[in-house]
Amino acid sequence: MTTSRRELRQQHADGSGADGQTREAVVSLLVDEGPMTASDIAERLGISPAGVRRHLDNLADAGDVEVAPAGFHKGGRGRPAKWFQLTPSGRGKLRHAYDDLAGAAMRTLRDIGGQAAVDEFARERVSGLVADVQPVSESGSVIATVEQIAGALSGAGYSADTREVGAGVQICQHHCPVAHVATEFPELCEAETAVFTELLGTHVQRLATIANGDCVCSTHVPVQADPQSALDPTDGAQPSTADSPEGKVL
Incomplete structure (x- = not known):
């Protein structure tokens, strides 16, 4: 105990x-x-x-x-x-007995329903975790939706947070309750990436996964500059070449 x-x-x-x-x-x-x-x-x-x-x-x-x-x-x-x-x-060393049961259930699902059944289950599971998250089309902000995703994941035991990195933000999951099962069934991780992409309205990139032996699951989300801060081309001013991708010193 x-x-x-x-x-x-x-x-x-x-x-x-x-x-x-x-x-x-x-x-x-x-x-x-x-x-x-x-x-x-x-x-x-x-x-x-x-x-x-x-x-x-x-x-x-x-x-x-x-x-x-x-x-x-x-x-x-x-x-x-x-x-x-x-x-x-x-x-x-934290593996629990239910990992074996879940893995056996997933294998039986694949035997009975085929790959399509595994893919559908993985997607429905992730969709359920983030069911209350507002997509960017409703929240109006990539950052707001990212924070909601992290909050939903934490509520499901994934110990997630976010951090700004360069021109984007990363969703970091420090724990994965299904890591051992996801090692055999990467469809669980792939479904997360697909659902995150749909909610955020932009391509996201999975950088690391606990199921693959990394210490954290990390997903990069590109964040575009606030359009309100961009120069209005109708005001007659011209942007400086120093601010263009070609003129910027990296």
């Missing part, structure tokens, strides 16, 4: 808590929240940062945790903090 965070804090206070239970709580947070700093983990669990770092070191030595890429989080002042995330190996 998994120890609750409240029980963990009490056990730590009276010295009866086992190291394994604390590490389990650390891993649980990284699954639910995505990359976190040692200080954030300590605050959430109510234990000392030094204790958290010891457990992170042990998890790193076991190959279950690693430092997230530099510049992962929106910075702040002072020395950048290290952000820790689960490795593919660490995620692999």
Whole structure:
């Protein structure tokens, strides 16, 4: 039985808590929240940062945790903090018994209904997850729809957030409840990309998937410049060549 965070804090206070239970709580947070700093983990669990770092070191030595890429989080002042995330190996140890059941059900569906049945199921599943998301044609904003998609995914256990990258935005899913099944049935990931494309009205690109062994599912969404900020060609002014793609120094 998994120890609750409240029980963990009490056990730590009276010295009866086992190291394994604390590490389990650390891993649980990284699954639910995505990359976190040692200080954030300590605050959430109510234990000392030094204790958290010891457990992170042990998890790193076991190959279950690693430092997230530099510049992962929106910075702040002072020395950048290290952000820790689960490795593919660490995620692999979280496999649940229902993964085998779901995989068996998917294989039976394919045997009975063929590939079309698998594709239809994958699409209906994703469509259900984002059923309340407004497409760009209704929200009027790619960013607004992206944020709604991330919120819907988080509500379904995908621990999703967004970040601006260059001339676009990325939807990052730090956990995938169906990762082990999606490894055998990539149709689940392909359906996500297709539905996101329809909601956003623009081609999106899947950059990484947990099912493929990456530490995060990442989808890039191009965002065009606000048309209201563009120069109105009817006002007689001409755009500078320095602002054109040919004249811009990259």
